[in-house]
Amino acid sequence: MRPLTEAETTALFGKLANYIGKNIVHLIDREEDPHVFRLHRDRVYYVSEANMRLAVSISRPNLMSLGVCFGKFSKTGKFRLHVTCLDYLAQYAKYKVWIKPNGELPFLYGNHVVKAHLGRITDDTPEHAGVVVLSMSGVALGFGVTARSTVDTRKLDPTSIIVFHQADVGEYLRDEDTLF
Structure with a gap:
């Protein structure tokens, strides 16, 4: 150390x-x-x-x-x-994305967030910015990088990717051998 x-x-x-x-x-x-x-x-x-x-x-x-x-x-x-720092990222994050309940499970399986699953997004989020992904009840699920800015997301179709997946709490189960 x-x-x-x-x-x-x-x-x-x-x-x-x-x-x-x-x-x-x-x-x-x-x-x-x-x-x-x-x-x-x-x-x-x-x-x-x-x-x-x-x-x-x-x-x-x-x-x-x-x-x-x-x-x-x-x-x-x-x-x-790593996903182990999620508590600190969620506490101090500049930009956040809330996803609907029907989008939580696909995100926890490692998929990107699409517009159909988007509940809310922080205003003025730029493109390629780091965001914390939260459930609609405010529970931190993971983090990723935005594919589009907040203004551009309004114009997209429901299958367009909004947030690229980086890490999620499902990794505690999927990758438990390599986390520590």
Whole structure:
């Protein structure tokens, strides 16, 4: 477990900025309980400083995970967010998409969100922006990237893709071997 390098921090914050924008400050500047990002086995963890100091006494091969896994770095150096950070993304997200109950299950199986399943969308959402996908009752289901802006979605037919799927809570069951 080690601190992130400058390049790794830039990749992580670039990806997070796509979803939560300037709200990254709320993740880092927590005066009551400071948190840090740490790298362990190509995975980035978000952990409180107190727990990080306690984990130093555990040897690296014996440490499975620590805190919340925000994502992992690929062998080429690209960063990919995991569904395990969804609670933080949903809390601080700039743009949100609510889908109808008939669209929840297809999204949880890994499909994109089509216009027929769209319930609401945040105003002025640009094209290719990171969005958190919520059910109509406000439960976070996953996250993705918009295919069209809010203005363009009004003109599309019901089978057009609105949000490209990135991750959903169904991955806890589908990919449980590779999440941690």
